[in-house]
Amino acid sequence: MSTSIGDTGPLLILAIAGPVTYFLARNMFGHDSREPPLAPASIPLVSHVIGLSRSSFDYHVELSKQINAPIFTMPLPGQKMYVVTQPELIQLAQKQHRTLAFPPIEAKFATTVVGLSPEAQAILARNVNGDDGDHGLSMETYAAMRAALHPGPALDDMNRAMLVEIGKALDLLLQPAATGEKTTCRRLGLHAWLQDKLTVATTRAVYGPQNPFDDKQVADAFWEFEGGLMSILVGFLPSITARKPVAARTKVAQAFERYYKVGGVEQASAYAKNRYQVEVNNKFPLRDTALSSVGGTIALLVNTVPALFWVLLHLYQYPGLLQEIRDEVDACIDANSTGTALKIIDMVLLKEKCPLLLSAYQEVLRYRTIGASVREVMEDTHLGPYLLKKGAMLQMPSRVIHTDTTLWGDTDFRPRRFLAEEKEKKSRPRDVCFRAFGGGKTLCPGRHFATNEILAVVALFVARFDMKPVDGGEWKFPTTANTNVAAAVMGPDYDVEVEIATREGCQGDRWAVRLEASDKTFAIVTEDVVGEEN
Known part of the structure; x- marks a missing residue:
């Protein structure tokens, strides 16, 4: 309703x-x-x-x-x-x-x-701002998250697990579960499909093989909770005025509580382990740890899904832009896999050889953040x-x-805005004006994971598939007036129905993404360039 x-x-x-x-x-x-x-x-x-x-x-x-x-x-x-x-x-x-x-x-x-319970609130309130040093649940959680999400082995492991799941989802895209047979094209709601697949891929990468979100009912309950955040925030006695989202939250929290009780976190990512250990060390009640994990999942999913949705729509809206980015991605296919049925996209090359893809991604975030x-x-x-x-x-x-025209000039969507030559021509403002991930001490620690996930999905998608509106006409983008209160990226008010088919010349190909240890990152904010968080 x-x-x-x-x-x-x-x-x-x-x-x-x-x-x-x-x-x-x-x-x-x-x-x-x-x-x-x-x-x-x-x-x-x-x-x-x-x-x-x-x-x-x-x-x-x-x-x-x-x-x-x-x-x-x-x-x-x-x-x-x-x-x-x-x-x-x-x-x-x-x-x-x-x-x-x-x-x-x-x-x-x-x-x-x-x-959270009163007991948990009291624990969280201790030295919450770090005025007395780096101890306490709040400060230790920040440190644990940054350590796990900083470019390095722990982040690489999480990205690899995510890429495996994304690869599976794309392999099955033209093989609907109802028949199990390959089709030449498929119609679907793009946002709904992305939400479903990214929920599974991201949470499996974070929470491991006993991932609570493998239960579709738990995943659906999370999104029902997310959709009712405003009613929880502003409602009087939310257990009554926001009954459905609170019940959905409880369902997800109970799944997390079972997950922790059976030791599921022992096979999880460093990120999940670190957060859990900090809460154990601070004697956080298990029920509140489960509730905290529901809140932590908001940060993992709520902005990644719409960001990927908009990137794909904006790229496929412009055939010329799409072809240029396809050319960049094609150049990142491992030379040893050229001419074979298995095409391997190298993530290290993707970070080095796809400046237009990165620029378009940043511009989508500027435009939609x-x-x-x-x-x-x-x-x-x-x-x-x-x-x-x-x-x-x-x-x-x-x-x-x-949207400040005194900073950016025109603020229409311009996918080349973040190319190096644009900066040299001084046709865009200083890097600090790009605020998609915040900045300073509270700069989003998950920006590298999210960026790797989004750009890997985009690279595989544009390399493998053609996509057009189901009516065959021009792309019509949805309005965004009902975007969720917790979101940092506009959410669509309704889905976009699309028709997806295998890209010409890619029939019969199999695809994979290789991610080897590397110190290279997608430099998307000032701090990634200068290495400082003030």
Whole structure:
């Protein structure tokens, strides 16, 4: 059942009515002249709530154009929000990661979203921001994740496991399970197919041979939970108002609890082992470890699926671009497999010889990313000339930066935008303006795994298959107004039905991807080039 503005109206009224009088007075008369300027609002506080409900991730873009300031204040019921609109201030904010902190926000979000017990909340709250050193669940989890996801043997092992599963899925793409026989073409919903296959491939790579998501009912329950995140976040008594997503979350958590009890994590990736061991060391209750794993899976899947979906759609939309990228990928086929039935794509060569593929991928992320880096102001702090008050939130929406024409010129989709020659011609801004994975201390540690997964799938897909809309006409991209609250990449409001066939000249070929140990990475953010995380 779809939800209209009318359905949510009573909830918004209940959420606003109580505190509105107090906070209206406080924000109208308590705004310090040293703080960032106030965003325009026809009805203080309420205008911004309405604007966010109507325009979602584009609302900050609209406000930034109206106020034309590097940072502005957006008061909300019960919360003052500062919104940064220029990369220079973002760089300053990232350097002040103790006073402008992310871990406390993540802890609160996790507590609400996965429903941690009071005991677990108390454990998570200990030294959550690292003020007393690198100990405690929060700080140790960050370190464990970075170690497992940094380019090296552990990440290579996880990528290899993922590639095996992706290869199986693509091999069966033109062999529907209903018949078991090869077909010349197949019609399917692209997003649904990608979600199903990436869920299996990613979770098997992470959780190993006893992967809880091998049970289709568990996988389906995860996506039902993910689809109801907003109702869990804003609902009063979510066990009642968000009954279905909470029940789905419980189902996935119970599967994880069984997984840990039988020792499934012993055969998992270094990433899963590291996270689990940190929680054991900090005496996290097993039930809460299972719930935490449900939340951790959000980070593994929620943005990878739509990112891959958009990359494929954008590439197949332009036949000339598709052919150029196919030429790049064809050049990465192992010479020893040329002329044989088994074609092997070398991932090391893919990283060296596919600049247009990488540029198109980055441009899709610039064009489709909607994530926002969020910080809590831990004490009165100056950001450049502006005073930020303790208790407020600082938000740095990537879409504001990515759609700023003063930085990028035109902001239409241009797949060559990130080629080296474009940077030399100064036709794009500094690398720090690309914010698809955040930046600084909270730069997404999983960006290498996600990028390897997406580009490997794209390389295999374009090398093997032709794809067109089922009606044979022009590509029509879905709207994105209902994108999930936890997503950093736009999600489609509806699926795109496509017809897939074997690429001309590839009939009878078998395909594989080889990933040998290498220090080469897809350099996609500034930190990958300079090796720094401020």
